[in-house]
Amino acid sequence: MTSRLVEQLGAQSVAGATAASLAEQIRALILDGRLTVGERLPSERALALELRRSRSTTTRVYSLLEGDGYVSRLHGGSTRVALPHSPPTATNTDDDAAIDLSIASMDSTPGLYDATVRSLPRLAALRGTSGYSLRGLPELREAVARRFTERGVETDADEIIITSGALNAFHLVLATIGRRGERALVEQPTFPHALEALHRHGYRLLPTPVDVTGWDERHLSDTLLRSRPHVAYLIPDFHNPTGASLSDAERSRIATTARNSGTHVVVDETTAELDIDRGWSPLPMAAFSPQVITVGSMSKIAWGGLRIGWIRAERSLIARLLATRPSFELGTALLEQCIAVELLQDMPALTAHVTARLRAGREAVATGLASIGGLSMPPTSGGLSAWLDLGAPISTSLSLASRDHQLILPPGPRFTTGGVLERRLRIPITLPPERMADAMGRLQLAWNDVMAGGASAPREVPSSAVI
CATH class of the missing domain: 3.40.640.10 (Type I PLP-dependent aspartate aminotransferase-like (Major domain))
Structure with missing residues (x-):
């Protein structure tokens, strides 16, 4: 039976990944809330069998996570999800400075x-x-x-x-x-x-x-x-x-x-x-x-x-x-x-406000994406967000890099049942234009970091494997 950890990782995300990359992906699952604090993880041996990797690789994965405070391990016992006692640098942001794109919602109607x-x-x-x-x-x-x-x-x-x-x-x-x-x-x-x-x-x-x-x-x-x-x-x-x-x-x-x-x-x-x-x-x-x-x-x-x-x-x-x-x-x-x-x-007033705000947000996102090479705005005639194709399975890497720039951005797999859609990213169109422009600037910095990292991004997979 597949463990919840491996189900969340997704088979295509772990194929050929290094121990460091696997640890980073598990860290992303924890930060994103898909693995909960206190949750029991598979043993090193069980995880190695599920991933069809060596025992030394899974031992290294858990050691890296333990060193950063993301798992707690008992000798001869269980491995459980944890959080560092002090916030890591990547998430050490104050509420005013950080922009949270995990919530796709507008402020209140003027009425x-x-x-x-x-x-x-x-x-x-x-x-x-x-x-x-x-x-x-x-x-x-x-x-x-x-x-x-x-x-x-x-x-x-x-x-x-x-x-x-x-x-x-x-x-x-x-x-x-x-x-x-x-x-x-x-x-x-x-x-x-x-x-x-x-x-x-x-x-x-x-x-x-x-x-x-x-x-x-x-x-x-x-x-x-x-x-x-x-x-x-x-x-x-x-x-x-x-x-x-x-x-x-x-x-x-x-x-x-x-x-x-x-x-x-x-x-x-x-x-x-x-x-x-x-x-x-x-x-x-x-x-x-x-x-x-x-x-x-x-x-x-x-x-x-x-x-x-x-x-x-x-x-x-x-x-x-x-x-x-x-x-x-x-x-x-x-x-x-x-x-x-x-x-x-007064539904006409409500819908008019919604339309105006979403149109302005859509324009701000489109303008911001136009300055990021390789990304473009898909057709978006309404709704909460734009669903981007990143061109490669780097959504989790981009999400983690965004935290370094005080941008909270859930990766594509957050919206799935099994850790798939690593090529996809949801960008809300609900923020005020000036706030959205700031968010797009931070996204560009994170995008540049991922592109410069090259080998740190997850391995490319055939597009047919991504639904």
């Missing part, structure tokens, strides 16, 4: 303050209630349902539950319908915290490829019919991180195939309203099958600090969700719900 002030009488009117809101405020559920209807799928407030964000909604869905040990189809790449949620609920993951040009629909459909996964998690609009969108025809075919395979489709619409200039507006995937479960949130169109999300589902599932929810929370904060009601009353 947030006014909406908060307008929401206070609504909140005051609720003082005579218990304050618990298991299903969500009726007026907020009606506003969310109305937005679904405007986008092309008739929706009633009884088909909506208000949650504390989309990820909270996803956990509630999995807690209600989840089956440990079952399979889950996921896009490769995808939102990392969704992968973590599926792992936490005991699912075995089946990846299906997505790129800036779209989905491999045949692969996706064949996987649904052949493996009949219990759950499929999809981001059909401005996919995170590639920015691709499914057409109406693709949505219809995938929804039909999933229904035939008995798969619960959970659609993440967190990015659905992040349009810059796509030029067309697809129907929500729920329009093609009543069984589709949709999760969404206010985090990208209003503010990440406004922890408001929702679930749209059939009434029978809504009843099951409401029965499950009290086991881990008793509802969503009322003040945030009141503010969300006010914000959703």
Whole structure:
């Protein structure tokens, strides 16, 4: 059985790698959070067998990591993930100086303050209630349902539950319908915290490829019919991180195939309203099958600090969700719900702000990349980020080099199930232009470091090995 360490490394990343390179890749997994502090690693002998390398190589790998404080070892016992007692030079940055590109999110909409002030009488009117809101405020559920209807799928407030964000909604869905040990189809790449949620609920993951040009629909459909996964998690609009969108025809075919395979489709619409200039507006995937479960949130169109999300589902599932929810929370904060009601009353203002900010961020990224030889901006008509092709499997090396320039940049494998996509890098387009220009300058310095290092970069692999 493959250990989690080797699964995260990926076979193509370790083929021919030196002990120093392997240690550096494991260090990157630790810094990136893909290996957790205290986690037990394979023994030297077991790791050598898995990697088909000599025992002396794996001994050297663990010795290098131990010397830097990234593992702790007991003689004759286990090797476990650790962190240095003092921050290493590469990450010794203060919050103000560092630029964090691991979070693809904008600051708040200009209307947030006014909406908060307008929401206070609504909140005051609720003082005579218990304050618990298991299903969500009726007026907020009606506003969310109305937005679904405007986008092309008739929706009633009884088909909506208000949650504390989309990820909270996803956990509630999995807690209600989840089956440990079952399979889950996921896009490769995808939102990392969704992968973590599926792992936490005991699912075995089946990846299906997505790129800036779209989905491999045949692969996706064949996987649904052949493996009949219990759950499929999809981001059909401005996919995170590639920015691709499914057409109406693709949505219809995938929804039909999933229904035939008995798969619960959970659609993440967190990015659905992040349009810059796509030029067309697809129907929500729920329009093609009543069984589709949709999760969404206010985090990208209003503010990440406004922890408001929702679930749209059939009434029978809504009843099951409401029965499950009290086991881990008793509802969503009322003040945030009141503010969300006010914000959703003026969707044109929200979407106009989003479009303007994303367009400016996209231009700043394109300008910055133009000055870095070998990198260019792929087509990006909306969404959170640009999904770059680095031309070689150096994403982890570039991520580590970026830390030396106070730039936090997750490598491509962070968005995958098994350490693949080392040629890829996600660059958010959500920062203000001046901040983004600074980030691009730091990226260029890191890029120059990696290019100058030459032999320190991971070995080139055939492009067919990278999905």
